[in-house]
Amino acid sequence: MTAPEPPRADEGGAELDRALGAWDATLLTIGAVVGTGIFLTAGDVARALPHPGLIVLVWIAAGVLTLAGALTYAELGVMFPHAGGIYHFLKEAYGPLWGFLYGWTAFLVINSGGIAAIAVGFGEYLGTFIPFFSGDRVLASAAIGSWTWTLSGAQAAAVLAIAGLTAVNHFGLREGALTQDLLTLARVALLGVLIVAGLLAPAGQPPALLAPLPASASFAGLGLALIAAFWTFDGWYGATLSAGELRRPERTLPIGLTVGTAAVAVLYVLVNLVYIRAMPVATLGQTSRIGEAAAAALLGPIAGRAVALLVVLATFGCLASTILYTSRLYLPMARDGLFFRSVGRVHPRYRTPVASLWAQSGWSALLTISGTYSQLYTYAIFAGLLFHVGTTASVFVLRRTRPAAPRPYRTWGYPVTPAVFALASLALVANTLHERPVESLIGLGLVALGLPAYLHWKARPAGGRAHEGSLR
Numbered sequence: 313m314t315a316p317e318p319p320r321a322d323e324g325g326a327e328l329d330r331a332l333g334a335w336d337a338t339l340l341t342i343g344a345v346v347g348t349g350i351f352l353t354a355g356d357v358a359r360a361l362p363h364p365g366l367i368v369l370v371w372i373a374a375g376v377l378t379l380a381g382a383l384t385y386a387e388l389g390v391m392f393p394h395a396g397g398i399y400h401f402l403k404e405a406y407g408p409l410w411g412f413l414y415g416w417t418a419f420l421v422i423n424s425g426g427i428a429a430i431a432v433g434f435g436e437y438l439g440t441f442i443p444f445f446s447g448d449r450v451l452a453s454a455a456i457g458s459w460t461w462t463l464s465g466a467q468a469a470a471v472l473a474i475a476g477l478t479a480v481n482h483f484g485l486r487e488g489a490l491t492q493d494l495l496t497l498a499r500v501a502l503l504g505v506l507i508v509a510g511l512l513a514p515a516g517q518p519p520a521l522l523a524p525l526p527a528s529a530s531f532a533g534l535g536l537a538l539i540a541a542f543w544t545f546d547g548w549y550g551a552t553l554s555a556g557e558l559r560r561p562e563r564t565l566p567i568g569l570t571v572g573t574a575a576v577a578v579l580y581v582l583v584n585l586v587y588i589r590a591m592p593v594a595t596l597g598q599t600s601r602i603g604e605a606a607a608a609a610l611l612g613p614i615a616g617r618a619v620a621l622l623v624v625l626a627t628f629g630c631l632a633s634t635i636l637y638t639s640r641l642y643l644p645m646a647r648d649g650l651f652f653r654s655v656g657r658v659h660p661r662y663r664t665p666v667a668s669l670w671a672q673s674g675w676s677a678l679l680t681i682s683g684t685y686s687q688l689y690t691y692a693i694f695a696g697l698l699f700h701v702g703t704t705a706s707v708f709v710l711r712r713t714r715p716a717a718p719r720p721y722r723t724w725g726y727p728v729t730p731a732v733f734a735l736a737s738l739a740l741v742a743n744t745l746h747e748r749p750v751e752s753l754i755g756l757g758l759v760a761l762g763l764p765a766y767l768h769w770k771a772r773p774a775g776g777r778a779h780e781g782s783l784r
Contacts, residue, residue: 328395328556328643329485329663336489337551337558337568338575340633341382343496344547345576346503347630348433351603351623353544354587359597361537364588365521370534371584374541375577378548380725380733381700382573384707385549386566387723391710393565395556395665396644397549398703405706405713408648409766414699415645416762419672421692423638427676428685430634431473434627435466440620445469463681470680477632478673481639484662485557488636495629502622503579506607506615510586513610519588539743542736544580547630548573550637557640562720586610639669650769694752695759697741704734 332340357367385397392400396415403411418424432447439446447466454461481488551558551568558564583603587596590606599605603623608616643665646656654667679685707723707730723729745752 327663328640328658328665330557330559330561331485332489332554332558332564334564334567334571336493337554337564338572339493339496340489340551340554340637341548341568341572342500342576343492343629343633344550344637345545345573345630346496346499346579346626347430347547348437348623348627349544349546350580350583351619351626352600353540354584355596355599355602356540357537357584358587358593358602360533360540362526362593362597364519364593366534367537367588367593368521368581368584370537370541371581372577374538374545375573375580377542377733377736378545379570379573379577380729380736381704382548382569383566383724384704384730384733385552386569386721387707387719387726388703388710389552389555389565389569390562390721391717391719393555393558393561394644395554395640397552397555397641398699399641399644401552401703401706402699403648405709406702408650410702412645412650412766412769413759413762415641415651416765417692417695417699417759418638418641419675420761421688421758422696423634423641424672424676424679425685425689425692427474427631427634427638427673428470428679429689430627430631431470431676431680432466432685434473434624434631435464435469437620437624437627438469439466441624461683467681467683471677473628473631474635474673474677474680477635478669480632481636481669482659482662482664482666485664488632488664492629492632492636495625495632499622499626499629500575500579502625503583506603506619506622507579507582507586509615510589510607510610511582513589515589516609517589517592519585535739535743539740541580542740545573545576547634548576550633553637553640556643566721635669635673639665639672642668642672649772650766688758690748691751691755691758694741694744694748694755697737697744701734701737701741704730704737 354367357370361367361370385401388401389397392404394400399411399415401411402414435445436447439449443449443465445465445468447464449465450462451465451468452463477488477491480491548569551565551572555561555565558568587602587606590609591599596602596606601620603619604616607619642651642655643658644656645651646653646668652667652671655665655671657667658664659666676685679688708727710717711726
């Protein structure tokens, strides 16, 4: 088996700057995960599983499963410590087509749709403080046949946030990383204040963690609750896509993935302890904005309003992290001749993938103002899960096909750890297919649209591809 090709540099010779350390990688992992989910999804968990002890158990289990994924991806990341992460893992294990299909789907829907959804969520919450940006405020509208397009205040705020954070990342890795680091530290600190105050305040509802199971408890409910909690950890793999900018990735990447994921798991469990101290489980299950409601119940209405402001900050910070790491995915695709050539260029002064940044953010902004991002993202969920299963399985494939390849870090608990995560991901695949069969098949159709695109780029003359080089 031949060694993997080194990553390519663009014609100008500019390279990404390996300027991020373990601290940055850890904060990137935390920042990519902690958004609106923990303030909203806990209500879904309580509705599916109305028992305080089982709710806490589900969040612990979701954290452990996600940590298993982080431990698994860390081995792959140190084998291929380049910008793009999952693209390289799939390409090296199964061939370039599979890496391309992941990148294609990520650009078309998974990453861009995710950015749009986070940005609009930011706008919706911002609108509770600044009415101009309310989702109910229509700023513009136009009739297009039988369909009426509208631009809401929340969509406008979303586009402004995407453009502003992309501009910050344009002018340098340190600028983008510093912005997301500060935003992550701020929301972790505020979450810490909520946790400490919530655990010390007199309980509005003493949590009966060992109470008898209710008659409504079932394995189906347990599965639904686990799926909801598991999705709240999405984004934990973000540091692998930025591996090309990590100093000593053989050390910093495993630390960033595992410490960051473990920190999020601890925060999530503690926050949910606050929730079940605040209100009865039945009430939690009927509450959509559970973070605000719990804070108001325990600490008063001002605290509830403060949590709403925390959600604005958390969503903006999550958007900053997501724009930073996802934009690195398309760089190696372009340099392999499998995407628009300009996307493979690194700015000679700022050392950032400016074309990749703006291409992704431009498409995300279009999805935002079109109002179709939510539906498209729903379609992509199934495909995204399949790619996660394939990526996890690539650990086993590469152990067999490249047994002598350097592995500065090996997955702790192999083969059990990756097997557990793969089985959990397969369970999510099965559940998504069962619950949303039409959307799942449409998602596969979006992936299939990449086949003619792959053949087109593959057929281009070799001279149309960036020449060989190396990333620092």
